[in-house]
Amino acid sequence: MRIGIYTLPLNYNYGGLLQAFALQTVLQNMGHEVVFIDRPLHSYEPFYKRPREKVKRFVRKYVLRDKSVRVFQENYEAKAYPEISKHTRKFIEQYLNTIIVTDTHLLDENDYDAIIVGSDQIWRCAFHDTSRKLYDAYLEFAEKWSHLKRISYAASFGTDRWEYPKDKAIRCKSLLAKFDAISVREASGVTLLKQYFGFTAKHVLDPTMLLDRADYAKIFELPHTPVSKGNMMVYVLDDSDSKNNLINEYEKRLHLSSFRVNSQADNINLPVSQRVQPPVEQWLRGFQDARFVVTDSFHACVFSILFGKPFVAIGNKNRGMSRFESLLQTFGLSDRLISVENNDFVIPQSDILLAQTKLNSLRAESMQFLTSALNDLL
Structure with missing residues (x-):
């Protein structure tokens, strides 16, 4: 099966990179072809993008004399990012199969049999600076792909508080209704999905814990x-x-x-x-x-x-x-x-070795969810 994985942009965060490595490894061991649908983390912005924010920075820097402020902070970060991430980019290039996509709506549905959303805080509303990016985390770009299998694995809201405005919640709920299997990383995520979206989700392990x-x-x-x-x-x-x-x-x-x-x-x-x-x-x-x-x-x-x-x-x-x-x-x-x-x-007095014993049974449950979701057994 040709599987795309949609997670947060891959950068220099160790946890984010290793959860990606783990999920890819597990799927490849199952015999699937896997690719990450990755997006640029930083891009250069002209002045007309977010003008209000840039005007505020201009005032802070040149009127209030705050030397720590950069008017074009996004452009500075875009320039700095290759140096900051030079070691972690080597890890991505060596271990992760990725494509960089600037517009997800240009993806070809014939390239994928399934797309898995997750893990990490992919459903954290605050982590998406535009509605489109949030909706893409619920596969809006693939909304009309009729044959696609849609799965979330260990997706996380990152918090036990509901952060979604009403209009965004309605849209995300409609997109999630198309999913074939839904799992989340936190017990609180199970509660939030049931309370606000009306869907039942499976509580599974973070992908990193599927490996040993x-x-x-x-x-x-x-x-x-x-x-x-x-x-x-x-x-x-x-x-x-x-x-x-x-x-x-x-x-x-x-x-x-x-x-x-x-x-x-x-x-x-x-x-x-x-x-x-x-x-x-x-x-x-x-x-x-x-x-x-x-x-x-x-x-x-x-x-x-x-x-x-x-x-x-x-x-x-x-x-x-x-x-x-x-x-x-x-x-x-x-x-x-x-x-x-x-x-x-x-x-602390709690037993780490006992936790590792529990890990074995929880890993088996999580692997069963993933296997069943891909094989239409749910």
Whole structure:
């Protein structure tokens, strides 16, 4: 079967890249041909695009003298992106089969037997800056393709709160009605779909959990990725003084040496040289070498479980708490979610090895959903 995968644009986010790698690998192992329908992350914008926003920036920069503001921020990011993502682009080129599409409505229906939407926060309304991009996440571009099998695998709303305006909800519901099989990544997603769209969805694992530790070890072992410089892995997406204080406390009390495996790639105020994201291989190697992991990332929690590493997850409200809560509740690891606001220092007692045992049964259920959806068995 010729399968297209529609997910968030592939960039320098480790979790986003590895969930794509995992789903592609699983489908290829089933004997399918797979391609990612990818879109450019950054593009150059003329002045007439979003003029109000650019006028506001102009005032802040030249009237209010805010030197941190760039009037043409989008153009700056488009220019900087190739350098920031130079290592992660190598991973994409080596491991992922992609096509870059600037207009999804020009895709040819004869090229696909099925399209799978997911995973990651593909249905997070706030992540789509135009209605068309949101509707494409529900396959509007393929609305009239009569033969197409439409499936969502581990699609995520990213939050347990309903963010859709009424008009967008109505349109997305009509598009979702054409789907042959629907699954979501969080338990809260099952509730939201039932309450607001009236559809029943299957709760499945993030694609990364369909593979095991050995599958990922091959990625960093073959190129002889250097050993990490420490034994407490720190992967923090949103840096802050309070988080750093908590990290230092774990390092001190556990008698460990911390190491970081990411740049501040999203910090637009830093020089580009400080935003270059390290290779995916080095990030994966970090889990192999760590005795403990401190993170505010959903996928770092996932890989801690996959690699059997004790960890704590610092609640990341801006990026969606329901993802953490659903994952940790599913695996009996809720005591690993901590808060910097409460200055939590917790040594969790939940059993990582027991979570890995549970993973085996949940993986079988998720694989059964995917296999059945593709084979018309649902």
